[in-house]
Amino acid sequence: MATIQIPDALLVKNYIAGDENALAVLIQRHQSKIYGFIYSKMADRDVADDIFQDTFIKVIKTLKSNSYNEEGKFLPWVMRISHNLIVDHYRKNKKMPMLRETEEFSIFSILTDSSLNAEGRIITDVIEKDLRKIIQELPNDQKEVLMMRIYQDYSFNEIAELTGVSINTALGRMRYAILNLRKVIEKNQIILTN
């Protein structure tokens, strides 16, 4: 018995009007061609299925939002969508290659967390406290310059202006402050490394 095939355009029209079965017929009719086309480019069934699915999600969204252009034919249009998705897939994978954990390769060899762990944070805190204590031991003029330079981030020009000395004096005081700090650290054998 001969069956009359409803044209794609009519099925699309019916689908837009709310006939969900029309989509089932369209998929049934074209799935082989579309899937075959995708599979010929991907050669991975799972990826091909994903792209097939994404293609029809796009088709559904376009049809339901009434932005489908009737001029074109349905199958070439769907093929073009799947072609674009395939291109996108390759582009995305090129930029972000999939890495699998193997015996020779560990993902953590390229993924690092530069923030300190709990121990590191405690050690840094201790070092900073020790350093502040040592700074308090410095003569007042040196301490002032060092605090303004390191903790308040003033330039030597500004320090000179604010403390009423020449820039060379400010630089000299900074130099002596650091030399004295080194001396205290060496003398008391304080370890200031993390």
Added chain:
Amino acid sequence: MAKLYSKKALANTKMLPKKQTISFILNYSKALNVVKVGNLNFEIIAN
């Protein structure tokens, strides 16, 4: 007479997507509702 083995295709030449994929697409289509408000399209997916 030698047997003809070539009559039956060994591999299925017709490539088809998985049944789950088709069923997902059809269910997605049933669930999706696009509402147009002015220039914006709102996609509503029913559970």
